[in-house]
Amino acid sequence: MRKLVTSMLAGIGLTLACGTSVYAQEKSLTIFWAEWDPANYLQELGNEYEKETGVKITVETTPWADFQTKAFTEFNAHGDAYDLVVGDSQWLGAGSTGGHYVDLTDFFKKHDLGNVMAPATVKYYAEYPGNSGKYWAIPLEGDAVGWSYRKDWFEDPKEKEAFKAKYGYDLDVPKDFKALRDIAEFFHRPDQKRYGIAIYTDNSYDAMAMGFENALFSYGGELGDYATYKVDGHINSDKAVAALDAYKELYKFTPPGWAKSFFVEDNQAITENLAAMSMNFFAFFPSLINEASNPNAKNTGFFANPPGPNGDQFAALGGQGISVISYSKKQDEAMKFLEWFIKDETQKKWAALGGYTCSAAVLKSPEFQSATPYNKAFYETMFKVKDFWAVPEYAELLQQLNQRIYPYMIGGDGTAKETLDALAADWNATFKKYGRVQ
């Protein structure tokens, strides 16, 4: 009898435990993203969702350096550890054609997101292939490259006078790439441990591409023809060659040891009094207006990527869309979260928390544009952005770009023309390998 009672109690206990576990599992979602401030904002937004619906949102993060590897390792294993991923824009091709992302075309059309979200974000964070009308993500975090600068250095009357005497025009936020170069040269004073400019130079993942693209696009150059995958005559055009030379010229005015620099180092250039101007994604600017993380917060200004010699003005696109992972067992729950996320009031909350909303209406609102010293520059930039290839073989293309451009930029090997001709040949061979061109 005692054995029977014990067995029954154990059985009831086990049933309850399993039931609770399954219940808890159904009422939670895990979102995978890289480790940075916007992920913390998303967690805060997720807490709001939990209050409203009872569904627990966990934003799991990993350092940027591991993000791609860890995400794709999980995709390749068809794992269901994550239900949604805030994946990089260039992952769209690999995510969609690899079967890792759920097709969100119907969802996108049902909610008219093509008109609700800013055009660039729809084009670069959601649609693949380009102009196909197939959508794989909801634009979540808008981002692009912009610039921060030392207002106190720029506004110093002595500096202004010296600059005008040397260059013949007023020292101010650079109006074009030539002015950017002149100001960088002007403030480059190694003997005072002050340097002109901080740019992206790291050759792992996409840092070098994101940095060079700012010069390339503003000089009127292109990576290639996204429709035909023709690269010869685009990435090695005269404009592209001039852009690479201009970007290499800026490297001369960077602080010492600046050959492996990305977003962390570029913010440090401002916080550590190293550089007059610094390139970075807008998403990294919140820490620059925070006095706890930037002693120069009050003296830090921001501007959009300047135009090139012909007046073209573009910037490299950062940012990500959120996708439902096809191996998730909670896809319905994930879709409900997305429905909540795209609501106007949620987008306003997202922007208020510090996330870069992609909602066109919120972006246009005066509240958003005046919320921080850089939101206006961000708004202007988001309508002038271009992105890297989003094809499934993007990682090989990135690697080839790094292998070609880095030795020229940092080591001074060859010429810009030789570098870009070689890159065009590499990319053409890769596109041939994957059957995109004959």
Added chain:
Amino acid sequence: MATTMITTLDRSSRAATRGLSDISIRNLFIVPTVLFLIVFNIFPLIYSLGYSFTDFRASTNAPANFVGLQNYRDLLNDPYVWSNFAITAKYVIISVAGQLLVGFGVAMLLNRDIPLKGLITTLLLLPMMLSMAVVGLFWKLLYDPSWGVINYALGLGNFEWLADPKMALYAVALTDIWMWSPFVMLLSLAGLSAVPKHLYEAAAIDRAGPFYTFFRITLPLVAPILMIAVIFRTMEAFKTFDLAYILTSQPTAELISIRLYKMAFQEWQTGRSCAMAYIVLIMVLAITNIYVKYLNKVKER
């Protein structure tokens, strides 16, 4: 068959009825090890060999297509890969030679009666007890041209160790030498202490100079153990990944292991990276074989 017979016999014995016999205990230890080796070493080895003949990409759901020796052909015709091999070879030579000189030199100094010998030896062993990642981050700070201690101590100003393409590989090798010389030192000390004292006494009686004593007594007798150190360090240096990956991203310091990692886990060229891993494996085996043959010759002398 023999094992089955012994086990059967054992099972029928009185010892077996009381508990686990010696043979059962032996099997209990060996079977999991063999299973572990099969599951985690041999199976992946064979599986990856199969993939090396395909165009498989792990990031897609597309099936693997047999491409024969195409991956091997492409890799062996890829100038970047050859450049990675050349960089790795240069790194191995600098690093291992440096460790051998420093490690053996320090061991020679310590192989005499000096005060606090034990403490000094223990302190010198500390670098190799640290993790590679920690050492990489630590030395990255030391090398920094703006606030690094090395430039400050040597009065080098803004000299760029890691940002200069020409210096990056040497900087990584220098860090490796700092970290692993103690290993060579430890082995050398063991070898030096095993040299019979009477040989030195006899040499002294014969009025042999230090040069002669070193090359005719010390070195030949320590050579086998030094060769073991060289084999271990060569294999390790050939596989170096973390130190170089953390310290620099210069293409001039892109070792073969870093290229392999990028190919496999950043570009997801799975089939191709499997082929590359086999090429590396064959190279390491070949080099090790040469060393072992030489080691046997040294021992025979």
